Amino acid sequence: MARRIIYWFRNDLRLKDNQALSAAVGSASEIIPVYVFDPRQFEKTKLGFRRTGALRARFLIESVAELRKNIRQKGGDLLIRTGKPEEIVAKLAEDYNADYVYTSKEIAPQETRIESSLSKNLKTANVDIKLFWMDTMISAFDLPFPVSKLPSGFSEFERLLSNDLKIKDQFPTPEAITLPADFEAGAIPGLPELGIDPKELPGEISGASTGGETHALAVLKEYVAQYVKKDIAYASAEPLTDTRLSDWLSLGCISASYIYRSVKTAQSHAVTEDPIITNLLKREFLHWTLLRFGPRMFKPSGVKHHFNRRWKNDNAAFEKWINGQTESQAINAIIQKLAITGFITAAERESAAQYLVDDLDINWTWGAMYFESLLLDYEASVNWGRWNNIAGVGED
Ligand SMILES: Cc1cc2nc3c(=O)[nH]c(=O)nc-3n(C[C@H](O)[C@H](O)[C@H](O)COP(=O)(O)OP(=O)(O)OC[C@H]3O[C@@H](n4cnc5c(N)ncnc54)[C@H](O)[C@@H]3O)c2cc1C
Known part of the structure; x- marks a missing residue:
């Protein structure tokens, strides 16, 4: 020892x-x-x-x-x-x-x-x-293929895993943590110590999650009790159409495999698969995709190396997008919501990203960087991977 x-x-x-x-x-x-x-x-x-x-x-x-x-x-x-x-x-x-x-x-x-x-x-x-x-629910040793042969689309990834999905077992929580006798704990910095003026926080903050493991576990418990155990279809569960577990998952305040096991155990056999399970597998796929392609995921040409596709580096139009001043009221509302809550739903992310890519034709990596700055649930693989998809330079 x-x-x-x-x-x-x-x-x-x-x-x-x-x-x-x-x-x-x-x-x-x-x-x-x-x-x-x-x-x-x-x-x-x-x-x-x-x-x-x-x-x-x-x-x-x-x-x-x-x-x-x-x-x-x-x-x-x-x-x-x-x-x-x-x-x-x-x-x-x-x-x-x-x-x-x-x-x-x-x-x-x-x-x-x-x-x-x-x-x-x-x-x-x-x-x-x-x-x-x-950070993944499956250990690399338990993938039915080497990461270098990762399927190029999620459907194929899901199909290959479906017969042989091995989720990691739960690891024990430490009962005690023993420190040496003399140590200097150090203070938790505030925003100013990190170089951030507190005035940079939105004037009106509403609906932003509070960080920490206890909150994450409480949200999961509530979701399992109110929806999974009662067989209420996720899509119709209005207040929780998005659980927002991603916020805590991004900092590892909760583990993906713990969410997976909790939902699976509570699910009755009668219901169809809870969408959280599929979403966790999508997250898994993008993690392995980042491991396979590395820095390619962060370049305008994307993991597919689409060098011929050109993007506009138009600062003025981009500023309008981030300030919620585009010609689309719907997109403006989404971007404003992102600024005050740090969260927008998957559909809203897709619409805002699609608008930047298709309507404004702007360098998509700028949009991904903006989401990185604001999304409480920012995860490199998922954010950059989804932007790759939307810009047409990524895996399916
Ligand atoms: C442009 C764009 C950027 C995105 N950036 C991020 C990001 O930085 N971090 C992030 O966690 N999700 C991101 N997503 C995926 C998705 O929008 C969020 O995961 C989802 O809205 C989070 O809500 P939830 O926790 O309620 O998800 P749930 O439905 O509860 O799903 C459970 C978990 O699965 C993962 N997940 C959900 N949807 C997807 C998906 N389509 N692909 C991969 N994983 C998924 C998340 O970790 C989530 O917590 C992005 C999507 C788009 C279109």
Whole structure:
């Protein structure tokens, strides 16, 4: 058994069903959990808005605060720092004389680069890093094909999995977390410490989710009790036509496989498949698609390498789209709703994206970047993958 492990939380801000955390607690007598706010995540893009906008940053802060509260209830604490994780986590490992750093494996290019730099920095301190692939419900070993042979469309992916779908088992929640005696916990930053003026929050915020594992579990419980157990068809479940579980899923406040198992267990045999199950599989497909194609997904030519398709880089028209001042009242209403809630339904996302692509003919990557800034549920693979589809440069 190792003596000390640094556990670096990333997009897995939960205690329940957290494979890497569960492995860390089972492998060492002391765990030092840490979260690092990375200011690069909040910088402004070349288009003038932030990579992570104020509302999404607030949701992240709430989620981290709740995680700290939950870890404290287990007898531990969450160390909080602001800066470059590849430097801060390596320095903590050295200062605390840790044997290992455990963390989740990410797939988006920027996050992967940070992992590699951390790994290099740890080598010089003689500390090992263990990365856990946690964000999919199916382990790569249980896919019926290698990722390099991933089907090019979701229907085929679903068909190939249908006979042999192996969802990961649930991992135990740590009963206790033991920290070394002397540690500096660090304060949770507010928006200003992340370089964001609180005035950037929308003047009127309505209907935005509150971050954290407890909220995620409560929303799932309510959905299962009110809809799944009562066999009420999802499509007719008016107030919950979108569960909004995606908000918490994006930061890992809840795991996809936990949602899957909870819905499946509660489903009666009489009903047809709950759409959440299909949606989770679509999410899964886009995760593997990002793993297969990497940076191609973020380029205007998309995963299909459509180099001949040209897009307009028209700032004035794009500004009108993001400010809700286009000629379409319906699109304006959607974009305004996105700004004050951080959430729009799947149909609204499709309409707003389609308008930018088909009516305005604007570089679709700009639209994807804007959604990245505002959507509370932003996930690189799903957002960029869906924009690829809508722009006609992605998988079906
Ligand atoms: C242009 C565009 C951008 C999008 N960007 C994102 C994004 O950044 N993050 C995100 O989670 N979803 C994104 N979606 C997919 C979808 O709109 C949202 O997942 C959905 O609206 C979330 O609502 P929910 O949590 O109630 O979904 P539910 O119906 O409860 O579905 C359960 C989960 O499945 C996943 N999911 C749902 N629909 C899809 C889909 N079509 N493809 C892949 N996964 C899906 C989500 O993680 C969701 O939480 C995008 C769609 C479009 C058209």
